[in-house]
Amino acid sequence: MGDEIRPVSEQIVYEVIAGDKWLSVDKTTGVIEAVAVDPGKAKTTAKVQVKAVSDGDVTKTAVCEVTIVDKAVPVASVKISPNKLFMGSGTQASVAAVISPVTADNQSLSWTSSAPAIAEVENGLIKALSAGKATITAETQDGSRKKATVAVTVGNPVDSVTIDAKAPARLVVSKSSVLKAVVKGANGQKAANSAVTWAIVSAQDTAGEEAVPERIATINEKTGKVTAKGAGTVVIRATAETPIEGEAKTAEHTLTTYIPVSKLTADKKKETVSENAEGWIRITTLLPQEATDKTILWESSNDNIVKLITDDAAYEEAGDDTKGNYLGRTVTRASSEGLRYKAVGAGTVKITGTTNDGGKKKITVTITVKKGTVQR
DSSP states (O other): OOOOOOOSOEEEEEEEEEOTTTEEEOTTTOOEEEOOOOTTOSEEEEEEEEEEEETTEEEEEEEEEEEEEOOSOOOOEEEEESSEEEEETTOEEEOEEEEESTTOSOOOEEEEESOTTTEEEETTEEEEOSSEEEEEEEEESSSSOOEEEEEEEEESOEEEEEEOTTSOSEEETTOEEEOOEEEEEGGGOBOSOOOOEEEEEEEEOTTSOBOOHHHHEEEOTTTOEEEEOSSEEEEEEEEEOOSSTTOOEEEEEEEEEEOOOOEEEESOSEEEEETTOEEEEEEEEEEOTTOSOOOEEEEESOTTTEEEEOOHHHHHTTTOOOOOOOEESEEEEOOSSEEEEEEOSSEEEEEEEEESSSSOOEEEEEEEEESSOOOO
């Protein structure tokens, strides 16, 4: 056999021909090292070419495709609390960023402000510089580009909250009313944050016992619209946030909800009696039975002609347990029985009974008093 012809010299050379951002290779040994993966991707592909070089000429080539898998735990989400701030100029506040999952390898964040002249930020510490609005952004640095923001309003901070004097003290069951709050900054000036949050903080039924608030009334936390659901009393609170956590300004309003008297009638519309005689005006209809307040305020248009009686004995006959000794022009009766009166002088008067529940249902009886005996 003839002698084998061998090249004077031969060399194997390795090089990355695609994806050199993600992979490196030792040109002589072929040892590869994964450098990184394409951000936002679970895996990245690179290509390594192997060249056989003989006497300076490439005789053979081969290509190896390498897949780089990212085993690092990326950030899935970022949240900032609070996500809304109202700050006075010259004040500062810290916000906390929560990264999920907690096992994320790179939890670094970059903080930026959309308006550094209004509010600047460094590592979550926000400094209010001048009046206006700015958006503070925290962005992840692991390549996932997850973000969270804080809306910052700089101006006059809240100093006080009051509930509008026109807010109703009483509300009929099934009816609604919108409450308004007045928010002021320091020295009575307009506050940067005029928003309030509404809530019912306590409730009692008509017996004065603690009740589930939703059974008495409900309120929209943003609009202040309150709706009466049942008879009782609720305490409503309006809250306005301030730049300092835990120092919110509040105001409270007590609202009584009730079922009103819808129908009220008496046994007569007019009557003629003799001087010094006593008489009754009896209630014949007081509906509904479940009316919250059945109290009636009675009034005589002239107590020199007819006086109203609340003497205990006079009402005990009718089973009325109301106490007191009163003979005069006005009297409040809690009984649905009616009213006793005494004619003390000649003339004509009007006796009016008005419900005390705010519904103002009325009955009016005209009494004519004559001297001498009146045939009845």
